[in-house]
Amino acid sequence: MEETNAPKSSVRAKIQAMGGFLTNMVIPNIGAFIAWGILTALFIETGWMPNEDLAAMVDPTITYLLPLLLAYTGGRLVGGQRGAVMGSIGAMGLIIGADIPMFLGAMIVGPLGGLIIKQFDRLIEDKVRAGFEMLVNNFSLGIIGFFLMILSYTIIGPVIESANNGLTVAIEALVETGYLPLLSLLNEPAKVLFLNNVIDQGIYYPLGFQQSADLGQSIYFTVASNPGPGLGLLLAFTFFGTKTARRTAPGAIIIHFFGGIHELYFPYVLMRPLTLLGMIAGAMSGIATFQFFDAGLVAGPSPGSIFAYLGLTPPGNFVGIISGVVIATIVSFVVTSLILKFTKGPEDQEKDNLTESMKKSKAMKAEGKQAFAPSEEKDVKTVNKISFACDAGAGSSALGATTFRKKLKKENINDIEVKHFRIEDVPTDSDIIVVHKNLLDRARLTFEDKEIITIENYIGDPKLDDLIEKLKEK
Template identity: 45%
Template structure:
């Protein structure tokens, strides 16, 4: 049950930046729950939090004489009384836990568990050798250490005498990890610290000169072209966390996560759009604004590229309001849902953050409405109501892979034109072989990050299996890099099937074009039903 497809490898600076950003995002995104946990603990227990607690928040006399951010072991109050300076949870989590999680994830992406272990060891040198949170250092040392371990293992692969494999493997990893930790302490940490301080000074200069809104000129087009991950994960998130540690919040977390610009554009299509674009915009609003999946509005921009001006105008407005109110979030808001933004909003910043969302949505709506109204008569006269399917295809081309959300949007567009895009695309894929001879007990949906599109696809198939009365089949989702060969069937987008086959060669593989609406799911359910995995069977043949 495998399919093959010819694909051309894209080239160019845009694709290289996109791939780099995707790799950075792959290190950060799986660890977002840890960032959220840190943000909630910070919001609760620091002196300016909802429930200040010296033991958990990591402060002593600062609660008496005012928060200073001091890290001294003892601190003196104004009357000379000393209070112990507790370590707490906030400091150790941002200093050690979060960078080590990123490093371990990056190492696993390069060289599985062994790479993750060496990456974690090496990153400790960067952490201890610096006075700031080493997120950039972790993104450098994690993959680098794993890559070096992989190359060293290749030197004596197949040359070790039987019985000495564990000895060589353990000591080589330990020696390399220790050496890299020492090298990172003296070499990488000072360099990364200097880079971080320089970038931080640049941001402070933009803020002090009221120029920060200008970054929207880069961020908003970058989002539509899927080039934002390199900036967001590589620069904004590390700097934002450093600022949040020092002041309890950072405006940098809002530069991209603000759902206002996209909301305004979709509202404009709802009132002034044409054809399927207008009909689908209200549903897209729910996914974008409440679900936080911003890419849902990108095809609407690509249908009329001049609408990027609306996104830029809305983004600049939101940033300007946040600068004026000196607002910020405690931790990254991911995904960029209004709920995630409000949960991570620092105390005292709610008014500014809410106004920034409303203001950015209002400005982007006005600009987009003017553009759509101005071209409405011309579009109607030319019989052009907007080709949403083509815009979705272009968006997926920019992204470099299929998207479950965009696939569903394309399905709506195709249905409006009397054809199913996903069905046609899947039908165009070479047919798979007959039913497999092995029992299907574990089905895994795999994509780059193991989240998002693969999770949605797994949910769709899981519901189909449940409705068919099939039991005893586990349907899960995970990253391609984490495939361990235990899955009976691996389902991927057709562009990722070759990578999945390399990662899990003993599994059956199924390629689909659209995770949300593939006809191949019905074939899988049919095979499961034929094999008797239904509620009316007492036993299942293994």
């Protein structure tokens, strides 16, 4: 259904956008981080196959390669290729002047470099004489990059290092006092509001890589990525949820637990907010278990699949990691099941009532028609491109687009392009944009006048079925 009167911006939408930007710096480089994790797991002194010569690559990779990749990608997101080079130059000043891996610094200076060169290019646009473009481009990049490198080395780097050390000390204090599970009180509500990328890629990953470089593993990689709590919640909905939930939750389990797309369980929590208590309890118990076994991963599990967890588990940690996932699942399942069983009210009974379901289905179909025609002049025949969008453009939206495309093909509708994108990257010629309802504000920040269908689930949502039916009619 199209939302025409939604607010154009909100604090949450802006934070989500920031998280999406962080994700788009990290996700393209996850392969490099995993390569470093494998290198560490295999060849350091406590690894599977200790090898002093090959282990010599571990420190240079985490010190130089990974921060430079982040800075390059961040700069490119803001300022294109020139921004990528500018961000890398600035990051080099950070790296040389710091005693820790400069992940946080690279994620700041990279985009900053891109922004600086982008603004400079705008300033001199149409002011460079013909024939001098290459000269100006090269020297401007070199001179401004030089000053950014010096600034990064002398001022930005020390400030970021101090802030990083302060954050590390605070979280390590939680570890030493045994209170690390309390982070779940912040993590779980933030995740279901689609802020998971802000906390994971923005906070825990940089701290985790820093600790992993010293110890060969880090518990920080497990603090917000444990697939156990989500599995427990979906199992509870499978057995004790409404008919709709019982029908859709098993499929969500496979995609969440084995595919690592955690966004699949977010709608279930939002549907019954009290189940957030089950998520918090499960996450806390999982972290406590990881602490008890002194377990951790060698790199960030992205996506948060059980296969990624096991693949990044160092020697001697399998019992602790598996126990943390299993216990988190059990606790989340028990707490969520109790909530579902003892808080069942009229709203749930209505959802299970066939007559009411039919009425709601008709109402949703009427709402779906509005997605095509905010005015009487809009015709479904003009729909040539449908874009599914999510935070990073690589998880839930990809799943939604693939599923929807298969449904169209099954109905012999082959002339509509269906693709998935990061919200900010959705093509301007899209006829319809599909997003989760909690991402509407963020979508409106970029596409004020576009037709947007808001859904609660990227697969099996009634509004998507109505969309298929409307396309079939035309």
